[in-house]
Amino acid sequence: MWQNMVLVVAVTGVLVGCSVTSHIDESYQRQLSMPSTWQQTHTLGDVQPNWLAQLENQQVHDLIALALSNNFSISRKALEIETARQQLIISGSALWPTLDVSLDSARRKSANSSELSNSHSLNLQLNYELDLWGKLSAEERQANLSVMARQAEFLQEQYNLVAQVVISWFAVIEGQQQLALLRQRLALVEQNLDIIETGYKQGLNSALDVYLTRNEFSNESAKVAQQQALVSQRKRTLERLVGEYPSAQLGVQSELPLLNSSINVGIPSELVSRKPALLSSWYKLLQQDAALAFAHKSRFPSINLAASYGPSGTQFKDAFSMSAAGWSLLSGVSAPLFNAGKLAANEELARIQLKGQELSYLDSLQDAFAAVENGISSEQALRKRYQETLISEQNAKLAERLSFEQYQKGLVSYTTVLDAQKRSFEAQSSLISIKNELIKNRVELHLALGGDFKLSRPKENNHETT
CATH class of the missing domain: 2.20.200.10 (Outer membrane efflux proteins (OEP))
Structure with missing residues (x-):
């Protein structure tokens, strides 16, 4: 019996040399063609890992902590990690007697x-x-890489949730500021209507001016109602993110900061090892490579x-x-002798799936690079837009005041006044929107760069959000 066992070991030793299958290894990433710098780089340096600490208002930190604790998607991702860990135990048990x-x-x-x-x-x-040629080890490696991929996905899901909470929080603030502006606009139109109706009774204004002003008042009243509904919707979105009932009763009191600071973007090659989503895609590629090795070695005795x-x-x-x-x-x-090509087909299927996963990884890599490039160029464009809109707002306010004074003197028609007021309002509204777009783009850029976050109390005497 012992002689037979020695013979078995000798035969299998010959086959071990033919059982090594590894198409993807650590050198694969080093061979990828990546640019040395970003095409739209405006600031070089290491990526700031703790961007969240630069937010001043403590409410947003409390909401993020609540979201990380109560959000259903995060809890589901955590269960997926535990599922993968149990599968790892099952796969690893095959290596033991x-x-x-x-x-x-x-x-x-x-x-x-x-x-x-x-x-x-x-x-x-x-x-x-x-496990002379590592079939069982390949199965365990596949399960272990699955755990690592799930952990990276969970981390990316946390990053995404933090970004969503911050963006939603500022969206509520932007909506509230737009609502306040609309109410100011409505009050101005109501004041104009009172002046014009009084002038009409005195024979100073025409009926057309009265109808135009009443129409404007109705339009602005409708816009206020629409904006109130929008603010409620944004509050419900924020409440859902933090795991609370969407009652739209969440009180948010803050202002939209103006971003003037620069952001360090690092270099493209660092993104591969820093961003959790790319790490997850990489682990899935290695996992599929292990699946191919298992399918190949399953054809051996x-x-x-x-x-x-x-x-x-x-x-x-x-x-x-x-x-x-x-x-x-x-x-x-x-040893398998005849199975109608099942094992060969399983191996070929695993090889095709590996190629597909490789293309998926390369695609996600390009998407990650594009997100950073778009974020950098968008911030530059938004800053330019803000400066030009600021000039436009100043001119529109002067034109609004001047047009109404000239109307009272009978020099221009009331349609000129309405046009000037609309331009002034649109410029002020655009400034609020651009501020929020700058903040949203900055948060998304931090997310695209794979920047980490840390819950903490905001810095004192810090009047800028980056």
Whole structure:
């Protein structure tokens, strides 16, 4: 028996050299073609990992902490990690021997005799599959990489949630400021309507001016109602993110800061090892590579060892008597001979899936680079827009005041006044929107760069959000 086992080991040793399959390794990333700098870079330096600490208002930090604790998507991602860990335990158990105990009783009658025979046995069975070419190790590696991919996905989900909470919080503030501006606009139109109606009664203004002003008042009243609904919707979105009932009763009191500071963007090659989403995609690629190795090695013979020990006899008490105990040691080799191409197809399927996962990884890499480039160029454009809109707002306010003064003197029609007021309002509204777009773009740029965050109290005497 021992000679047979030696022969088995010798034969399998020859096959081990043909069992190595690894298409993806650490050198794969080093061979990727990546630019040394960003095409739209305006500031060089290391990416700031703790961008969240630069937010002043403590409410947003409290809301983020609440979201990380209560958000359903985050909780579901955490369960996916635990699921992958249990699968890892299952896969890893195949590398260890199994030990089972069995108690068997049988009663038989011979075909040539009327005599009955009894047998009772208690066996302790040990089974072990030799992993000479690493088939079981490949399966365990696949499960381990699945855990790592899930952990990276969970981290990215946390980053995404933090960004969503910050963006939603500022969206509520922007909506409230737009609502306040609309109410100011409505109050101005109401004041104009009172002046024009009084002038009409005195014969100073025409009926057309009255109708135009009343129409403007109705339009602005409708806009106020619409904006109120929008603010409520944004509050509900924020409440859903933090895991609370969407009652739209959340109180948010803050202002939109103007971003003037620059942001360090690092270099493209650092993004591969920093951004959790890319790490997850990389682990999935390695996982599929391990799946191909498992499919390839499943076509090789399986070598199993089995040992049993235990007493047996014709009496039930013999099954518990150590004097009747015996042992056996078995070894076996099983190899697939014919399965209609199933194992070959499984290997080819794993190879195709590996190629698909590789393309998915390269695609996600390009998407990550594009997100950073777009974020940098968008910030530059938004800053330019803000400066030009600021000039436009100043001119529009002067034109608004001048047009109404000239109307009262009879120099221009009321339509000129309405046009000037609309331009002034639109300029002020655009400034609020651009401020919020700058903040949203900055947060998304931090997210695209894979920047970390840390919950903390805001810095004192810091009047800028970056």
